[in-house]
Amino acid sequence: MSIAVRLGQVRITPEGRVGGHDAGATLVRRLLRVFPGAQVVGPPARRSEGVDVVPLTELDGARTWSSTWTSSTRSPSGRPSGLGAQTLR
Numbered sequence: 001m002s003i004a005v006r007l008g009q010v011r012i013t014p015e016g017r018v019g020g021h022d023a024g025a026t027l028v029r030r031l032l033r034v035f036p037g038a039q040v041v042g043p044p045a046r047r048s049e050g051v052d053v054v055p056l057t058e059l060d061g062a063r064t065w066s067s068t069w070t071s072s073t074r075s076p077s078g079r080p081s082g083l084g085a086q087t088l089r
Contacts, residue, residue: 002064005031006041006056016048 007028011019018029018040032038032051039052039059046053 002060003031003035003038004041004054004059004064005038010040010042012040012042012046012048012051012053016046016050018051 005028007024010025010028013019018025018032028040032040039054041056041059042053043055044053045055045058
C-alpha cells in the first residue's frame with residue numbers, strides 16, 4: 001500500500017521541498033517524514049529528491065491510502081472548523 005497526502009494549497013519549491021511554515025505545510029512535512037515514499041497529490045506531476053508530486057487521476061485507488069486535509073475555515077454557524085481530515089478509499 002502507498003500513502004498519498006493532499007493539502008489544498010501545499011506549495012512545493014523549485015528545489016522539491018514543501019514550502020511554507022504554516023500548520024498545513026508542517027503537517028505535510030511530518031507525514032512525508034513518518035511515511036517514507038509517500039506522495040503529495042497535486043499538479044503538475046514531478047519527482048524530486050524530497051517529494052514526489054502526482055495528479056489525483058494517476059493514483060491507484062485500490063493500492064493507495066489518501067488523506068485530504070482542508071484548511072481552517074468558518075462553518076455556516078460562524079465557528080472555526082479547524083484543520084480537518086477526510087479519508088478517501
